[in-house]
Amino acid sequence: MKLSMWTYEGPPHVGAMRIAASMKGVHYVLHAPQGDTYADLLFTMIERRASRPPVTYTTFQARDLSGSTADIFKAACRDAVARFEPEALLVGASCTAELLQDDPGGLARTLDVNVPVVPLELPSYQKKENWGASETFYRLVRAFAGSATRPAEIPANSCNILGPTSLGFRCRDDVTEIVRLLTEEGLDVRVVAPLGASPADLARLPDAAFNIVLYPELADVTARWLKKTYGMPYVSTVPIGIGATQDFLAEVRALAGLAPREAGQDQASGRDRLTWYARSVDSNYLTNKRVFIFGDATHAIAAARIASEELGFRVCGLGTYMREFAREIREAAQAYGIEALVSDDHLDVEAAIIAARPELVLGTQMERHIAKRLRVPCAVISAPVHVQDFPARYSPQMGFEGANVIFDSWVHPLMMGLEEHLLQMFRDDFEFNDGAAASHLYPHAAEIIEDAPALAAETLVWTSDAEKELKKVPFFVRGKARRNTELFAASKGIRPITVETLYDAKAHFAR
């Protein structure tokens, strides 16, 4: 048992639902207790989908347990096939139904329905949503592309895009952006899957020269299988950020046998605006801002690269809730001289945020809550997300327009440079005081920063002059100044802390 209040991912059958809901012609029969239909709301309310997801639940009740739940399952399958006439039927069990051991896969084989049935084995007590989605996609691709013959002549510039799904963070616009970019580069995008694909489209996957994996947590396994089975190479550089997009396009062009890209063309064409915005003098105040990053592995690693290489931030924390990607995130964190956090416990994340003392948090909906409570600016970079991150407007994260969107959405929560400056100059002003919010923010006090882990009480004696002097330090680094001074005083046995100690400590740590 584990005490949980927030979970970053749903159970694996929600991942399977995401695949079914992404595709055309697939219906999912889910053996599940009454009440599990709550998951429909993820699609109809958060994603604001206009139709119900293609899922039939068996919705068995307590009284059904004395009878045959297996018969309920079989009847639900037959009804679903008769009513929805899908091209393929997915069958599986939710957590409770897994305990019943009705074996949906085995039962489905006895159904005698005239559509291909793909059974899912999703261990609900060990695995989570993204794993469930990845496994479902892999099973479907195996079922429909498994017996395909790869054509003898395949144009080198043909490719498939793998990984975008329903309920994925900004997948809708990422696909639009990347398909447009690839088309402009002279690529022929054949199949995008699972989002928008049918089982027949999956059968055509081996007809392209290579695959592009946009979301490794969803499509890495499938791409590896396609490589092993059909020798299809794949690109797995995720094009989030300018540098990553350029690397991605260079790799894609190399695979497609096209000439290398010209340097500087993206800025000259005006589609990369992030680079200029980040260089403009108004962005000077962003330099070395401490940023804590947490999310799914793909978005967290991409965000760290943008933060450090493209915006000049300092990455002071990096982590993911996906244990499957622990190695990748650890490698990425090493490059920033920090230790990665791999945890799906939001309390661990909160503790890590407090310890890292960031000036900006980039995370999921959970980190938005944590940051709000700690009064640290925050932007959302990864699922899980609320309805506001399925926006009506075009908001990709990938490609050049994605980088433009990222620049705006990360910088917006920060206090403007001028406001920061005014806060320091007029800290006693009724409007621009330490406790006052930036004009567009909630109160932007520095409580987290003042909340430094306390040293032993006897070392915490400050003279009133020293306290006054400390107040002159800008609030966003004041906590650090306090902590360093106290550490310095403790190490030297100084008591009480005077103005002099404050400056001695400053000189000591500046060395």
Ligand code: SF4
């Ligand atoms: S079966 Fe699983 S998803 Fe459904 S209510 Fe129980 S724990 Fe939640």
